[in-house]
Amino acid sequence: MPWLDWLSLFVRWFHVIAGVAWIGASFYFIWLDNNLRTPPQWKQDKGIKGDLWAIHGGGFYEVAKYAYGPEKMPDTLHWFKWEAYTTWLSGFALLIIVYYFGASAYLIDPSVKALSPSMAISLGLGLIFGGLALYELACRSPLANYPLAFGVGLVLLICVASYLATQWFSGRGAYIHVGALIGSIMAGNVFFNIMPNQRKMVAAVAGKQDIDPQWGASAKLRSVHNNYFTLPLLFIMISNHYPMTYQHPQSYLVLIAIMATAAWIRHFFNLRHVGRTKPGILISGAIAMAAIAVWVSWPHTAPHETSTVPAHISTTVTASNAELNAKSAGIDGSNGESHSDGSELNAQVSQIIAQHCVSCHSRKPTDDIFKVAPLGVVLDSWQDIERYAPQVVRRTTVTKDMPFLNKTNMTEAERQRIALWFAQRQ
Structure with missing residues (x-):
């Protein structure tokens, strides 16, 4: 949104x-x-408890604090x-x-x-x-x-x-x-x-x-x-x-x-x-x-979830990046219609995220710069991906500022695949 x-x-x-x-x-x-410092006697006689002189912005300022209050309340009091x-x-x-x-x-x-x-x-x-x-x-x-x-x-x-x-x-x-x-x-x-x-x-x-x-x-x-x-x-x-x-x-x-x-x-x-x-x-x-x-x-052992992708989509995804690109929205000549059922699309998105995002967004990052998941967003498991789905789709397909500096070379076709997955899960 x-x-x-x-x-x-x-x-x-x-x-x-x-x-x-x-x-x-x-x-x-x-x-x-x-x-505040003790003022001269003539100020004390007026009820001033302490004063201070300062210079700022090209001018002198005199600040006074009354022990009780002014003899007459000013018209403007801040x-x-x-x-x-x-x-x-x-x-x-x-x-x-x-x-x-x-x-x-x-x-x-x-x-x-x-x-x-x-x-x-x-x-x-x-x-x-x-x-x-x-x-x-x-x-x-x-x-x-x-x-x-x-x-x-x-x-x-x-x-x-x-x-x-x-x-x-x-x-x-x-x-x-x-x-x-x-x-x-x-x-x-x-x-x-x-x-x-x-x-x-x-x-x-x-x-x-x-x-x-x-x-x-x-x-x-x-x-x-x-x-x-x-x-x-x-x-x-x-x-x-x-x-x-x-x-x-x-x-x-x-x-x-x-x-x-x-x-x-x-x-x-x-x-x-x-x-x-x-x-x-x-x-x-x-x-x-x-x-x-x-x-x-100091290096420490972080808790790690053992579950990754749900059983119904846990089959090995062997499609190469070229195959994913060819099947992405509109590229295969199908006017943007998906030829994949939900499980296959989930598996493809899981693979894209594993390839392009998990090196940083993990409980144990392997990136050479980010040693802790940025903003605490971890995408190790399918549960994590579902949890952060709105953020994932916004940052990869709308603002397109992720992956960071696109250092993992996510393609436009892969971004469209994520957008298609998110649209179908709504």
Whole structure:
């Protein structure tokens, strides 16, 4: 369905733009808050708690933070909320378009757990919103008064979610659902806490009433949580391009290790913003990333399905490429009518894929470049071919960008054969 690809492209594009705006604002305001300095007395007399001077874009900027609020509320007050909301909305739309509409290909992996699309989607939604509910309840409980205990609990929540996701879904589907959970927590922090508390503060200043310090403290705590989540979330957003991570036998441990290291590296920059430079954090983070790379790339035995083509088409296919080409749609002078029954056509397609695709798209690739199946798509068995049929036909007969650079020299006749097979199976 080409329209679905275009929809996915535009939503993904918008999601990246919104995410850049949100994460950029998060980084900027954490940096800004950590770099405010005690202002001169005349500013303090006006109620200014901290200020900062900066130069950018050919001009000077003076930023001031009030301890309470301005004497009079300005006519225009900028709120930072839609960066979070649009990122979450577009991300959830993308989750539906790619992983829920295409659940059989991208979310479900029978070798992990045989699920129906409806069950897989239900588990995915339960993981996202169940985890969000647990986080929100913990934030509103007495546990929030004990930062260390709360931090340990939050780490455990993400670890459990990572493990469950990899036991339910495909590698890509598992990682993206952990990312969706983290993104939902971050957007939830804005929606459930930061924005309501800021509205209370604005109303109090406008009404010349006292501000409850807890409003600002609670919102600041949630902002800090979001700040430490940013680098792990960014990794998950790009992880589907790197199947060596989510296809690893212990993919949940890979995910946890990378997220923890990313948050640790973010901690270095947060400390640096307040004048505390600890290069040991950055060095240990780099060593940890290198160790993860060595561990993930270390040769390992991957599980392999023994079944290939179903018994009813398991006869040896002896037709040569020339015979396949001659029998392809329209080439044999039959106006595109097939002279093969379903079993023969299945066997021919199986042979084409084995010749042109399986060297890369296999649980044990033999290609000289791709040592892990690109995007996690494996075509070792007939069950795999059926599962990825829409992707196979689209990439070989519509966009024609597969095989990669056509390095195995798939012919136009073979592409037509795949298209004919797909049309007959509908």
